[in-house]
Amino acid sequence: MKKKETEGDPNTEIGVLIKQSIAGDDKSFKTLYDRIAGKMYSLCLRYIKNQEDANDAFQDGCTRLYANLKNYRSDGVFEGWVRRIFVTTCLDHLKKKELQLVEIDEQAPVKSSDLSAVSRLELSDLFHKIKQLPDGQRVIFNLYMVEGYSHKEIAAMLNISESGSKSQFHRAKLSLKHILSNEQDAN
Incomplete structure (x- = not known):
C-alpha cells in the first residue's frame, strides 16, 4: 500500500x-x-x-x-x-486594541432554528453580516462556525470561560438574526 x-x-x-x-x-x-x-x-x-x-x-x-x-x-x-x-x-x-469579551454567566441553549436564515445566505453575504457583529461576538462566531474551534479551545485562546464562549456565540446568532430581520423589514 x-x-x-x-x-x-x-x-x-x-x-x-x-x-x-x-x-x-x-x-x-x-x-x-x-x-x-x-x-x-x-x-x-x-x-x-x-x-x-x-x-x-x-x-x-x-x-x-x-x-x-x-x-x-x-x-x-x-x-x-x-x-x-x-x-x-x-x-x-x-x-x-483591547477587545472586550463580555462574560455572560447564563447558559444559552443552542437552537438549530437560530441559524436557519443564516444558512440561506451566500457566503460573501454572510461574511458581510458577520462584520456587523460587535467585536467579541464576531470573533467567537468566526472561531466556532468558520474555523471550527470548540468552545473549550476558544475559551483557552481568549482566556475566558467555556460558558462565556457559548453565550457570546448564542448572542452572535441572535444578533445575526436581528440584522437579517431588519434588512428584510427594510426591503
Whole structure:
C-alpha cells in the first residue's frame, strides 16, 4: 500500500517550495505567498473590521509565517497550519486594541432554528453580516462556525470561560438574526 503524501512532504510541490523558502529562496516564498494570500487576507477582514488594522494583521501574519516556516512538521495540511498562524495573529491584534469579551454567566441553549436564515445566505453575504457583529461576538462566531474551534479551545485562546464562549456565540446568532430581520423589514 502506497503511503499517502501530505502537502509538506519534501517530494510534493508545496514541500519543495517550503524547503526552498527555508533555505532563503525568496521566489519560492513568493509562490507560497501567492497561494495563500487571498484566503488569509479574507480571514483577517473577517476578524478585524477596520481595513487598515486588517492590513497590519495580514502583514504580521506573513512575517510570522516566514519566521515559522521551519517549524512546519509536514504532518498535516499546510493551509490549515497557515490558517492557525493568521487566526492567532488576528486575535493578538484584537487584544492589542483591547477587545472586550463580555462574560455572560447564563447558559444559552443552542437552537438549530437560530441559524436557519443564516444558512440561506451566500457566503460573501454572510461574511458581510458577520462584520456587523460587535467585536467579541464576531470573533467567537468566526472561531466556532468558520474555523471550527470548540468552545473549550476558544475559551483557552481568549482566556475566558467555556460558558462565556457559548453565550457570546448564542448572542452572535441572535444578533445575526436581528440584522437579517431588519434588512428584510427594510426591503
